[in-house]
Amino acid sequence: MRTVIATVLILLGLAGCAGSTSKGMLAADAPRALPPSGPVSVSWSDPAKFTEITTSGNAWAAAQGDWLVQLAQYMRRQAERQLPPGHQLELTILDIKRAGQYEPWLGVDQQNVRIVRDIYPPRMKVRFRELNAQGQVVAEGERSLTDPGFLVSSGMLNDSDPLRYEKRMIDSWLRREFAARAAAR
Numbered sequence: 001m002r003t004v005i006a007t008v009l010i011l012l013g014l015a016g017c018a019g020s021t022s023k024g025m026l027a028a029d030a031p032r033a034l035p036p037s038g039p040v041s042v043s044w045s046d047p048a049k050f051t052e053i054t055t056s057g058n059a060w061a062a063a064q065g066d067w068l069v070q071l072a073q074y075m076r077r078q079a080e081r082q083l084p085p086g087h088q089l090e091l092t093i094l095d096i097k098r099a100g101q102y103e104p105w106l107g108v109d110q111q112n113v114r115i116v117r118d119i120y121p122p123r124m125k126v127r128f129r130e131l132n133a134q135g136q137v138v139a140e141g142e143r144s145l146t147d148p149g150f151l152v153s154s155g156m157l158n159d160s161d162p163l164r165y166e167k168r169m170i171d172s173w174l175r176r177e178f179a180a181r182a183a184a185r
Helices: 002-019 065-082 164-184
Strands: 038-042 090-097 124-131 137-146
Touching: 038 065, 065 090, 065 124, 065 164, 137 164
Parallel strands: 038 090
Antiparallel strands: 090 124, 124 137
8 A cells, every 4th residue: 555655646647747837947038137126136147057966966856946036135135135225236146055065975865955064165156247326336246155164053043944054155145245335435
């Protein structure tokens, strides 16, 4: 009986995969930016070239879900809080490597499990351009973000949030980036 149920579940899963025409974030027609809203725009380069996908140990699992859109939405919300009134910010995510890694060598039952160890810190490369109320460029550049102490840092956002390490890294960068400019004004 168990074998029959397992077989049916596997076949249903395969049928669902075969019927799906979209490849999520890797689809050619997948969005490459959040819809315009407010003073902060967030876009991203081709996710198929992200380190998260190319070196994850399980590209299929790494490409699942909407984690990229969730991070972009979070980045927009947090940047809006830091941005001076009247300013606009253009953010482009160039590369992402989420905290953790798939370790398929641990066995078939573990190949879709992200293992979080201190040797797999979150990393992100971001291009930004900040414009003042007159449309003049105030600041621009590229930043390589990382949080090598992500497992020992205090202030967990939410222990059950699978993107908590990346979100904390984004928060830290935004505070540093805008605090340095605010102090210079």
